[in-house]
Amino acid sequence: MLNYILRRLLIALPSLLGISVILFTVLALAPGDPFEDLANNPNVPPEVRMALRAQFGLDDPVWQRYIQWLTSMLQGNWGFSFVSRIDVDQLILQRIPVTIAVIGLSQVLALLVALPVGVLSAVKPYSWFDRIASTLAFVGFSLPTFFTGVIFILVFSVNLGWFPFVYRSDLSSTGWQWWVDQFKQSIMPITVLGLFQAASWMRYVRSAVLDVIRLDYVTTARSKGLDERLVIVKHVVRNALIPVVTLVALQMPAVFGGAIVTEQIFRIPGIGSLLIDAILRNDTPVIMAVTFVFSCLVIFFNLIADVLYGWLDPRISYR
Numbered sequence: 001m002l003n004y005i006l007r008r009l010l011i012a013l014p015s016l017l018g019i020s021v022i023l024f025t026v027l028a029l030a031p032g033d034p035f036e037d038l039a040n041n042p043n044v045p046p047e048v049r050m051a052l053r054a055q056f057g058l059d060d061p062v063w064q065r066y067i068q069w070l071t072s073m074l075q076g077n078w079g080f081s082f083v084s085r086i087d088v089d090q091l092i093l094q095r096i097p098v099t100i101a102v103i104g105l106s107q108v109l110a111l112l113v114a115l116p117v118g119v120l121s122a123v124k125p126y127s128w129f130d131r132i133a134s135t136l137a138f139v140g141f142s143l144p145t146f147f148t149g150v151i152f153i154l155v156f157s158v159n160l161g162w163f164p165f166v167y168r169s170d171l172s173s174t175g176w177q178w179w180v181d182q183f184k185q186s187i188m189p190i191t192v193l194g195l196f197q198a199a200s201w202m203r204y205v206r207s208a209v210l211d212v213i214r215l216d217y218v219t220t221a222r223s224k225g226l227d228e229r230l231v232i233v234k235h236v237v238r239n240a241l242i243p244v245v246t247l248v249a250l251q252m253p254a255v256f257g258g259a260i261v262t263e264q265i266f267r268i269p270g271i272g273s274l275l276i277d278a279i280l281r282n283d284t285p286v287i288m289a290v291t292f293v294f295s296c297l298v299i300f301f302n303l304i305a306d307v308l309y310g311w312l313d314p315r316i317s318y319r
Helices: 002-029 034-039 046-055 060-076 088-123 127-144 145-159 178-212 216-223 228-266 271-280 282-313
Strands: none
Touching: 002 060, 002 282, 060 271, 088 127, 088 178, 088 228, 088 271, 088 282, 127 178, 145 178, 145 228, 178 228, 216 228, 228 271, 228 282
């Protein structure tokens, strides 16, 4: 297992290197000047702006700037934000815990909804439960998160007044009350993201279980007199989860990207809103760091999927 993981990591290194080259080149050649505000400010002398450009190497060739960036990144220095005036890694570390908490809980909610509903729909296909669940699933992933987010705000914040519609990172409460306030302001974005993912995953789970439940070894297990629940859980669900694991692993980085919209709606100070602000202000070091983090997430979750394959299906070898 350890050798397999090490081999996969060694294979991932050239991929990450190629991704970083493409990202850095595109951002370096993109139009815009991070010091445009200084150029339009009559109180800032032109020589000050030129000195800043020379300090950050913005006038150097692209390949030279990339080598400098890669060398600094390997040393733990991810650059300096032109807008926030602090280190990029410190800026990301301030934002990423909120994003991980919201996205992590939303994915847990999605799995808790999609797995049992998808399995029950496949065990009883074309029943009333299956028809209702399928209809709700189609409606769920047909509506974008920015629409359902606004609906949640109008219903639960404006009309009912149950939850705050603006996420606050500076809660004044302490103790248990802080956890209560944190839960109240997080429940709507978590629900919006979770139900959107659950609607899509439920259909995949149903399809995967239907494909497995018709196989011969399932019929053999039933003919041996095994309990139906044991047949479903041990012989059907475990093998049906293999394509679902692939789907979940590949969609996790996309979830981080999709959370950008949700963070904007609920004003969550996460890594998604950080990326939007950096793009609007042409803060190249922050854009490069955040997009590179997303690329690392793609490699990481693919590795997790490969490891889970062997646990779900012992026939899969790590050699």
